[in-house]
Amino acid sequence: MYDFKPSSTMIKAKKILYVSSEIFPFLPQTDMSYVGRHLPQAIQESGGEIRSFMPKYGCINERRNQLHEVIRLSGMNIIIKDIDRPLIIKVASISTARMQVYFIDNEDYFQRKSTYRDANGEFFADNDERGIFFARGVLETVKKLRWKPTLVHCHGWLSHLLPLFLKKAYHDDPLFTNVRVVVSLYNDLTTESFNEKMRSKIIMPGIKAKDMDFLEEPDAVNLAKTAVQYAHGVILAHPGVDSSIAKYAGSLNIPVMPYIDPQDPKSNYIKEYNNFYDQILETQ
Template identity: 50%
Template sequence: MREAIKVLFITQEITPFLPESEIATLCRYLPQAVQDRGNEIRAFMPKFVTINERRNQLHEVQRLSGMNIIIDDTDHPLIIKVASLQAARMQVYFIDNEDYFHRRNILADENGIEYKDNGERTIFFARGVLETIKKLRWTPDVIHCHGWMTALVPLYIKHAYSDDPCFRNAKMVYSIYNDEFNTPFQKNYGEILRIDGVKEEYLSAIKNNPIDFNAVTKLAIDFSDAVIQGSQTIQENLVNYITLKTNRPFLPYQAPDNYTDAYIELYKSIL
């Protein structure tokens, strides 16, 4: 059995760049703990405009920036920034784009109305991370996704990027949290997320249904190698979907003083 594991963490939030939350706090300390146990990690999150670049000492990585990602026939420039968490001895990479992330709020406007293009933002974020990893020429053993904004990554890894040397042997882990969104994604989401390798038949979880939190989460489950219950309580129908309709290894909720060891054991079990 291999001694060191290369783990790619993809998350919608990490503290201190964003306020503390269940996801943000776990994704701050889990990568550090995995690294401290002798493993190699990379961590990615969106560069929301609420993140203070000067205070957090973000800077653009020119050699990784510059490509465009086409979504619904529109080019969107991909900008990569990075910051260091000195206490953790780790770097965090940020996916940036003016169209999707330069807003006064993160997921909803000042009136609490969720952005109509949140679905498109998940597409840009997922593809932006994977294209950046290709440029880094880094080959993760495990890709661990946190939060619904990362839900497309398992699908893309298993089909759009399955032949790429960086991802050919990567295993997917998806953590489900009690972080629902309320407004379903646009009706043509299943069309605009498709890229080479992603066939319509793979999208049964979101076909002919409102593309809500449940549907997007089931899509992530369908293409993951293992699933984790990240929150102490999640929707019962999602637990039933995992345990009754799939054969995915499922790790129930783990307390903060235990999750690192439990997660690493799960990583090892699927490799």
Template identity: 45%
Template structure:
């Protein structure tokens, strides 16, 4: 554990009320972020700047000092633009990962004909890498990293492999929220090739992700997390079978009470910052 007495929590999520709301957990994360801040823990939130997010209404502005990061995906460079806003009714900051190719479109995961975007895999890879590179640029070592939503599922894998030796992540405990499937499609065939972002990731590390289904992403993200929070009461049997308590992994069962009171999740954060 670092000698620094400040306890830091990072939430990486693809939904957070009031910006994007796909499941009930968007509101739960909002309450949790505010309660975490109010408890005295340092907290920051990172999410995609989807084109449906109104920058003027939510008062997003570019963080110039963090500019200049290029994210490489399969040898192609994609410039990262980082924007920030203050969460309404709170003083904590939300950082938005933006890129012209991946996030300017005025829809989230599907086109006007309700077709799943063919590049959703690349958008996920870009977002996960962007989030971790941004934390490196902050120089802000989090004790707890809570990854929420299928678009964050690669982050636990990357933290345990490619970014394992980065000092900023040297004592981070990783939480992953496992949810019910939100898409029935399969990611494009190039998913595995592009997601293997470094030689530190071995085939066995990526095994669970290979099918490219929503369930595969959930299982993959869960396998590489230290703690798994069950984020839905309708989670599939295949995921339930995977998520059994073990000596090396803690499983937190879904609690309907979280919609009103997130105290137990805050206590989870606090316990992990002390361990």
């Protein structure tokens, strides 16, 4: 249990969708995976509703972590570059937290044995498509769950297209009407570049090239700026966040929360994050 007691009025309508590139114990412990594991549990134990999603990388042992496919949620195709990509949804429970994690899977994108790079340390050439598939896969699965979040909290570069999709492509869907978006910025990518045709792959009804000006040069920094562009609040979740991204966030008329070390035993990050959620939700 967490020492965390928000007011009952704050919790009444709080339903948070967590979308993370990494969650512990399915991947090694980092600031991102630590927050992805413990923050949703704390919000749930305080009376909020949560759903958590991450990619099902091939390095995640399905037997050890007791993953199983959710047939009723799987089966649809997501079209990228005019190719149908089957969406497979798996789920696992973190028994000590009484919490479920949903996994986005696809044979082409997520069954290789490493997360972002090949055995030679090279950034995967299709990481742009993996990000597109992951973001759309999460939103389509939430639609199948018929669950309406009040706030979406994005962690890590693989979640960075969600704010764009929510603002431009899914804004008319009743499940996502007036949803607020918080983006936590880490230092997971810094100098990496994506395929030069990334923007054309993202375009779909509601999204035009002009909605992604930053991605005219599709690199890690500009992808993060695209996430910030469509966010309602930003958390600096790593002490080494690229200064140009932090500066851009500060130039917008949105709340920006400074870094708090979540793994410091004296850290009050859960309380501060919850207060930040309330600040964002009060602006509706």
